[in-house]
Amino acid sequence: GRPLSFDYPQQGRFNLTGGVQIFPEFVALLVGLSTYTAAFIAEVVRAGILAVSRGQTEAAHALGLRSGPTLKLVVIPQAMRVIIPPLTSQYLNLVKNSSLAVAIGYPDLTQVFMGTVLNQTGQAVEMVSITMAVYLTISLVTSFAMNIYNKRMALVER
Template structure:
């Protein structure tokens, strides 16, 4: 909450005075460093569980299932390639004259990208990005093919076998994916309207 408040205050301050406040590093301090310091002051109430050989198997620790790792890597690499191409094309759609104009005003490179290029590129990036997020949600159901128990496997597999109510179970599965897709679409449409240029 403090990071959001400081971000809004920094934007107003920049509009009034032109001075840039380091919002990113302040947010990192508030979100990461402050809780770590509080944890150390309180005596570190967290414990780490190490894996140990038990009588029949390994106990403790955290296990990473190979099916989950395969799903994570597959979806991340496949979807990441599409999203990277969308972002690249969006940035290339902004005229190079915008970068030259920013540099002629004395704006540094990192601020040029954040304050000049990206706000214009987002108008091109957001619509296809919405489609990729929806595809990612639907592609996650392919986890069943590699043996990972996701929502589809639980609903359309386990629940269907135990109840025998095929229509109801498949309807619940469809409603779940429909709800997630509608929420993503609503949020991305709201964000798209928020970043759209206002005609005067």
């Protein structure tokens, strides 16, 4: 039931057994969620970099900084203040979208709680409540961590 299982390959009677096994459902989930989320995060980063005024880049070049140090020392620190809030939303969307793994047959948290445990106990309200509580906890922890990071990156008024 794990997405990856490591074992030493052994010569069987007709073929090799053991070794690394990667389930196709896991690969489909990984590729789908990674591609979908990466596209949105790339757009968020691009928009954040474009939000920094062109005058900042020109001023850095006027001081003699090349493109690499200008991006690292001037543009990215200012862009991060714009990037972090929508990036938090994308991370929360990623957590929520991971529950779609049930649609491709991968046994994730939703299927374990809502499928297996519900069939064994027959207590639907309690299982839905537990599933909601787990997703709420994951979302709140993610949001809390990103809010701490956002406060560290915010401008400090003097």
